[in-house]
Amino acid sequence: MRIGMLVSGGDCPGLNAAIRGAVLRGVDVFGFEMIGFMSGWRGVIENDWIPLDRRAVRGISPMGGTILGTSRVSPFTDEGGGAEGIRARMRENDLDGLILIGGNGTQTVAQMLSDEGINVVGVPKTIDNDLGGTDFTFGFDTAVSIATDAIDRLRTTGESHGRCMVLEVMGRDAGWIALHAGMAGGAQVILVPEFPESIEQICEWVESVRDRGRHSLVVVAEGFRLEGMESEVTRAGVDGFGRPRLGGVAEVLAPMIEERTGIESRATVLGHVQRGGVPTAFDRVLATRAGIAASDAVEAGDWGVMTSLQGNDIVTVPLAEAVGSLKVVPRDRYEQVRLLFG
Amino acid sequence: MRIGMLVSGGDCPGLNAAIRGAVLRGVDVFGFEMIGFMSGWRGVIENDWIPLDRRAVRGISPMGGTILGTSRVSPFTDEGGGAEGIRARMRENDLDGLILIGGNGTQTVAQMLSDEGINVVGVPKTIDNDLGGTDFTFGFDTAVSIATDAIDRLRTTGESHGRCMVLEVMGRDAGWIALHAGMAGGAQVILVPEFPESIEQICEWVESVRDRGRHSLVVVAEGFRLEGMESEVTRAGVDGFGRPRLGGVAEVLAPMIEERTGIESRATVLGHVQRGGVPTAFDRVLATRAGIAASDAVEAGDWGVMTSLQGNDIVTVPLAEAVGSLKVVPRDRYEQVRLLFG
């Protein structure tokens, strides 16, 4: 059995542990030959790959990023040649199947290739945790951990200066990072893309916190939008005042809060630090298990599936079930924390 | 509704977040009055308690330990007066029910009290993650995280000096911490209480790692015992050489490995640092949700249950289902990592 592996889409902590898990299981236990395409689909298109064996994955589990590199290149382009192009490249390299590590986009591609009869196993990865068909994806726990650390730090400054601190975290379509980091850090206000709130409501919460003698920590997902504002506007690089947005939604909210409440407010946009560096132990374990499970699926001839965490177990689910549906914060989880604000 | 809360057994990261979650939900949302007994059942026996409100739990979520203190005192003693004594104390303080935060022992007591008609809700907590009826308990993720950090540090020393490093982590009856930290840190050998191994087998693994040009990191749960040795011996404070054991199993293993393989070996016993300090974001979220769910159960009159993480959801399970069964590392999880050693 000869297997190709690649990472596609944004990088996230745990990718190397997943690669290592798949290789140790596949090469050492099952006797696969494995190769890794460099920079995602670009490596497939350009036939740029490295052999993957025990030596290649030695000690990489605690490292951020990915030894294979990644890109946002899609195979469904003229250059990529679609399913036919991929199939040709696989034949050329004598590959029996592909392990595809990536997020929503990548798993959708995986399913399309599977529909065309190509042997694929998907390994899910999202910082935002918005992928259906699995309890958690690796990368998310590290991102929440970094965001929580930032809240812990900002809080002391907020309390010392009597300021409202607004922290923007990742989460374009789903607010999981904001929800979890906000709960972990004890944020007084948590704003997620799923549930728009008005600026009046936000200021009411901030003022109610002040009336209790404290200072608000507002955590806001990048994809949050103010109620009544056009999402196209706030998302398209123009802020709530119509000015071009260089920064993020936190940089829009902080001055609005300060103007309306008179409470000095400061924005911090956490940005790229959320997706890099040493993964948490949780993410390393999850990623290692996901990698192992991918090689197990290959060995079992269980193609067209994605590895999935369900409770304590790693199982496989059909790609068709996993892709397409965005896993968003349900109303009851949001209401639960919302009730704590007042 | 007037509710008492206490923590019993060993402390662990997340206790304060659980207390805070229950109080913010119970007092602020449902209008309970809540009190916290100090130092576990000792506080009940001595009627030593503090009122719990929003102010009392302010900012405690990132703190290790517990603001209520804890002890290993049991109510089923002459002093405690058993169910009748507890009932009397509850009447005296006008309490409608108790929220009991603790591990296996505490939840067993909870069930006994429930059987006697006392209103209790259990919140599970174990460092070792060996409690049935729930996917994870808070405290475990922090312990794994600290143990993984230690592995990351020891590895560099092992590689620089060409040594075999043996790290002992918590896990008296279940090897979850060793399993997860070992996977996260890329330990070459993982030894758990569930699966005794012989010293010959261990040395074979260590030598096979050396033959690949690397240096072994052995992670061993405190409850691991060598195959062929009486568990009473290795567990009762006498080491494998018949000497009194001041340290732990790592201090027995390291010299045995060195003697048989000729590879310089060093033991580290991680000990109490695993159970203290700032909880991980994961544990804070889990603990907060568990606390919230406990107050939800109280509000719903759902007595005799324990909060439980199942996948992404916090549910309640009957105490009878949760207690009594130890959740151990299943053979397939162990075999999976064992195959990676050779």
Place this chain on the structure above:
Amino acid sequence: MRIGMLVSGGDCPGLNAAIRGAVLRGVDVFGFEMIGFMSGWRGVIENDWIPLDRRAVRGISPMGGTILGTSRVSPFTDEGGGAEGIRARMRENDLDGLILIGGNGTQTVAQMLSDEGINVVGVPKTIDNDLGGTDFTFGFDTAVSIATDAIDRLRTTGESHGRCMVLEVMGRDAGWIALHAGMAGGAQVILVPEFPESIEQICEWVESVRDRGRHSLVVVAEGFRLEGMESEVTRAGVDGFGRPRLGGVAEVLAPMIEERTGIESRATVLGHVQRGGVPTAFDRVLATRAGIAASDAVEAGDWGVMTSLQGNDIVTVPLAEAVGSLKVVPRDRYEQVRLLFG
């Protein structure tokens, strides 16, 4: 002896350890009575203070921020009443002297009060490390540590995606944080306020890094300005393209680098997280020693001085020597790292 203490200016990690050191030494060893004014000079003006004893400072050493709060209020205002107003307030509270914890501005005020015959001892504190008369100030090591952690994280993303990552750190007039974090994190380009560079030079460095097969990490102090650009322009909220600056200099540089080199570039502005949260051990020791030294100076009647780290020793220096001079990165330190870029 009865002593007042306050914190003025921006908060930074270590303030609580300094307060604790001064109190444990002053109250417990020398028998002082001590009080702490709240929110800096505002507390003096409004006579808002708390008693400071062992209990008040219990366990605060690892905490960020300050239990006394802080503000940028100056005593040299109508409201403050200048030296006379301060003197009156001290008489009212029966104070023999003041311990003033703060940065350049605060120590300048301290000297002015000292010149007016008021008993003061200064304790220096700056994130930026730009205060003369002392090797280091507490807060700086924590800020460098946080910035280095961010570089470690950003680097993995940069390498995985083949991007140039631009990180903006604190440092308005002095580039110490950028210099040290850049050295610690192995940044390929380090830009400081003391030494303007042209965009051509920066891009040459970035391209030379690419030619070596790597991806640049550029760390830039917030006060850096491009050579040939008016400092008023880049500092006054207008970016290099003449657009209003909402973010910082990193958000100006990244698109300029991308445009000229064709290398995808991303900006991160670290912001307030650099000044909050748990202090490093180094800062806690330095702050504790500075606090102790302040009470020593009070006991010795050594007024009009500032505590100062010189090598391994904490000494006192006359305030006149310490204030007024900005400690900037010397040319040879900068040249040393600059030579490594090419």
Place this chain on the structure above:
Amino acid sequence: MRIGMLVSGGDCPGLNAAIRGAVLRGVDVFGFEMIGFMSGWRGVIENDWIPLDRRAVRGISPMGGTILGTSRVSPFTDEGGGAEGIRARMRENDLDGLILIGGNGTQTVAQMLSDEGINVVGVPKTIDNDLGGTDFTFGFDTAVSIATDAIDRLRTTGESHGRCMVLEVMGRDAGWIALHAGMAGGAQVILVPEFPESIEQICEWVESVRDRGRHSLVVVAEGFRLEGMESEVTRAGVDGFGRPRLGGVAEVLAPMIEERTGIESRATVLGHVQRGGVPTAFDRVLATRAGIAASDAVEAGDWGVMTSLQGNDIVTVPLAEAVGSLKVVPRDRYEQVRLLFG
């Protein structure tokens, strides 16, 4: 100019940053050729080395351990051949000089070689910070940081359970780690090798802490000995009760404290985790600067010296001044913290 480099003695955080600093400066700026001997003097004896250039040191600054490995092998053995043997090996490899990274022992060897006319530059490195001639050595700050983190964690358990926690840290002859970590973590009792104390005095402190309603955190350096006990006894592997010592001094002290005060006491021996893993930013900067300074000394022909931190500056001092004197905790620094115990 062709230069050999090696690391000798115990590993410590910062070694890789020092190697990298010397190489980037020496090879890229001055045009040296550089080689690194593997595993200390063993590599010289066996002529086992690797070429050192920019590629070899890429990205190693944040890594613990050393890419060159280390050992405790001495050149002054039959095998090593003493100065003549080293000289012969240098001639064979066409080496003009050696950069020797190590602690007291290594720098003493460096001086002996220098006395024999061999060109050497020493780079000091000790975890214990007990080397004369320099304010700090890299490795120390990381060790203090790890020990402080352990104190922070143990404290919460001690407070929750009402226990006295005894933490043993490194420091065979000098108590710097105990002193600094103890100050940073707010330990109530700090015990160092330089100042023996009686068990009665220690228990008096622990009881006085209890009388104030708190629970003691005792930090003890491994080299501490009880007053009145023979150092040979407590140091030679026999504990205060005459039993063989498997663990360290903390495991002797904890039961003695518990027996005399009735306060439940627990020992933790931090051990090897103190010397491994990611270095603090402080240590990386110090190590990088030391490495740069070593190549500067080579370029200047400034042989027979050791790099040294003095205040903010890295200078060189004659090896003769640096070696031989142990830098111990001075009485006034110890008295200062001792006064805080009572």
